[in-house]
Amino acid sequence: MVQDRTSLHSAIYELADALDANELYQQKGWTDGFPIVPPTEERVHECLEAADLASGDTIGVESVRQRPITAEKVAVNAVMAGCLPSYMPVVVAVLRAMCDEDFNLHGSTASTGGSAQFIVVNGPIRTAIGMNATHGVLGNGNRANATIGRAVRLVLINVLGCIPGELDRSTLGHPGKFTFCLAEDEEDSPWPGLAQERGVPAGASGVTVMAGEAPRQVMNEWTKDPEEIIETFAAEIRHNMLTYSIWSGNYAIVIPKQLRELLVAAGWQKKDIREYVFRSARVLRRDWVKVGKKNIVERGKGPEQEFIALRSPDDLLVVAAGGPAGGFGAVIPPWLGTWSHAVTKGIECGMQNDELQKENVCR
Amino acid sequence: MSIRVLDPTFEENAAASATVVGLKSLAGRTVGLLDNSKINVKQLLDYVEELLRVQHGVKAVVRLRKPDASRPAPPDVVAAMIGCDALISAVGD
Numbered sequence: 001m002v003q004d005r006t007s008l009h010s011a012i013y014e015l016a017d018a019l020d021a022n023e024l025y026q027q028k029g030w031t032d033g034f035p036i037v038p039p040t041e042e043r044v045h046e047c048l049e050a051a052d053l054a055s056g057d058t059i060g061v062e063s064v065r066q067r068p069i070t071a072e073k074v075a076v077n078a079v080m081a082g083c084l085p086s087y088m089p090v091v092v093a094v095l096r097a098m099c100d101e102d103f104n105l106h107g108s109t110a111s112t113g114g115s116a117q118f119i120v121v122n123g124p125i126r127t128a129i130g131m132n133a134t135h136g137v138l139g140n141g142n143r144a145n146a147t148i149g150r151a152v153r154l155v156l157i158n159v160l161g162c163i164p165g166e167l168d169r170s171t172l173g174h175p176g177k178f179t180f181c182l183a184e185d186e187e188d189s190p191w192p193g194l195a196q197e198r199g200v201p202a203g204a205s206g207v208t209v210m211a212g213e214a215p216r217q218v219m220n221e222w223t224k225d226p227e228e229i230i231e232t233f234a235a236e237i238r239h240n241m242l243t244y245s246i247w248s249g250n251y252a253i254v255i256p257k258q259l260r261e262l263l264v265a266a267g268w269q270k271k272d273i274r275e276y277v278f279r280s281a282r283v284l285r286r287d288w289v290k291v292g293k294k295n296i297v298e299r300g301k302g303p304e305q306e307f308i309a310l311r312s313p314d315d316l317l318v319v320a321a322g323g324p325a326g327g328f329g330a331v332i333p334p335w336l337g338t339w340s341h342a343v344t345k346g347i348e349c350g351m352q353n354d355e356l357q358k359e360n361v362c363r
Numbered sequence: 364m365s366i367r368v369l370d371p372t373f374e375e376n377a378a379a380s381a382t383v384v385g386l387k388s389l390a391g392r393t394v395g396l397l398d399n400s401k402i403n404v405k406q407l408l409d410y411v412e413e414l415l416r417v418q419h420g421v422k423a424v425v426r427l428r429k430p431d432a433s434r435p436a437p438p439d440v441v442a443a444m445i446g447c448d449a450l451i452s453a454v455g456d
Contacts, residue, residue, distance in 0.1 A: 008369065010369040010374065012368070012370070014366070015366055021368045025371075039368050040366055040367060040369075064435050073371065076370075076371045080371055104434065106433050107432065108433070111433065112456050159372065159373045339431075
């Protein structure tokens with residue numbers, strides 16, 4: 001029997017209005033604490049259609065508990081998060097990436113380390129759905145950035161049970177657990193986009209997801225030397241290695257326009273940045289004395305044992321994004337280095353970009 | 364006028380999985396203890412094994428180990444669970 005692509009399988013609640021729906025979802029713990037948009041059948045259908053998915057399609061499976069994430073549940077949570085249907089292909093691609101074994105979905109979402117999914121979007125879908133890549137890019141203000149990340153969080157809460165104190169054992173967590181999603185500023189950068197560097201064809205859209213801790217902001221407005229600029233980022237990575245976690249793995253750095261232009265003027269490509277950080281972001285076990293951890297200096301191979309932040313230069317995710325003014329940048333450390341790797345996936349789009357753009361209207 | 368809204372949570376397909384009826388007693392049973400590689404798990408499970416043997420009269424304790432707390436148990440470890448009547452499958456920090 002051919003499955004009816006349009007039939008929905010979720011339990012249905014009949015309520016007086018949207019405010020009552022929000023109260024019910026709040027009482028049941030089905031939100032991140034913020035109000036939700038009521039997931040009506042019509043809106044859920046629109047999301048599924050935008051991603052060319054049938055309700056019963058499996059987006060991925062959380063491998064430890066063998067729990068499937070179906071397209072219908074993703075669409076329900078995307079509507080709740082406030083997504084427009086045109087955002088759905090991005091949400092789906094992010095979840096597909098997170099179900100890749102390399103990402104370690106269970107560990108990174110359940111751990112006391114309290115990471116969030118740092119999401120970078122590349123390619124034409126960014127502009128088609130109106131994502132922000134400039135002012136306040138790690139902050140508030142853009143519907144797509146805010147609700148794509150939020151939709152992923154709501155799927156974790158509602159489909160996988162990543163509820164703080166239950167499966168989510170975060171000691172602290174961080175604000176990125178509400179949303180942690182940006183677009184790369186491809187229009188204002190001569191560098192290749194992150195997804196393209198990681199295998200998505202030029203001209204296609206892609207997402208990269210990393211289990212990330214809270215961003216650490218850096219600033220250096222006192223040099224035009226590319227090595228000195230990137231050394232400030234490397235120093236912050238070294239600090240993270242000492243004060244947080246020594247495990248090597250993916251780090252992300254976000255470089256806004258002011259510093260980026262100096263690097264470009266000096267002829268630096270992303271590759272040069274990665275190679276510099278690979279060489280510079282290293283600490284010795286004895287450095288732990290300076291941060292209150294002298295008790296572990298004698299362990300392992302002793303005080304002169306070297307630790308590297310990146311297993312290879314390619315572990316560094318270099319993202320061009322942020323507002324035009326200010327010599328700032330950000331380092332996003334990994335949840336636990338080698339235990340979870342950043343994953344990049346292409347975005348499979350049900351609609352062409354001009355159709356997405358047409359759909360991208362507030363109601 | 365009213366609105367119809369959908370449940371956002373995972374809804375277990377009753378046909379696909381069934382809840383095991385709990386054991387009334389552990390006496391004479393075989394219990395698996397899965398070490399998930401977290402710090403101090405061995406000491407904790409040593410104590411649990413002692414409790415199971417001394418206070419609950421279990422017939423046997425099967426000690427199992429998976430190398431990574433956050434990934435699925437390898438197939439051979441899962442296969443070794445098959446003879447157990449009960450299993451403690453996870454230990455947190």
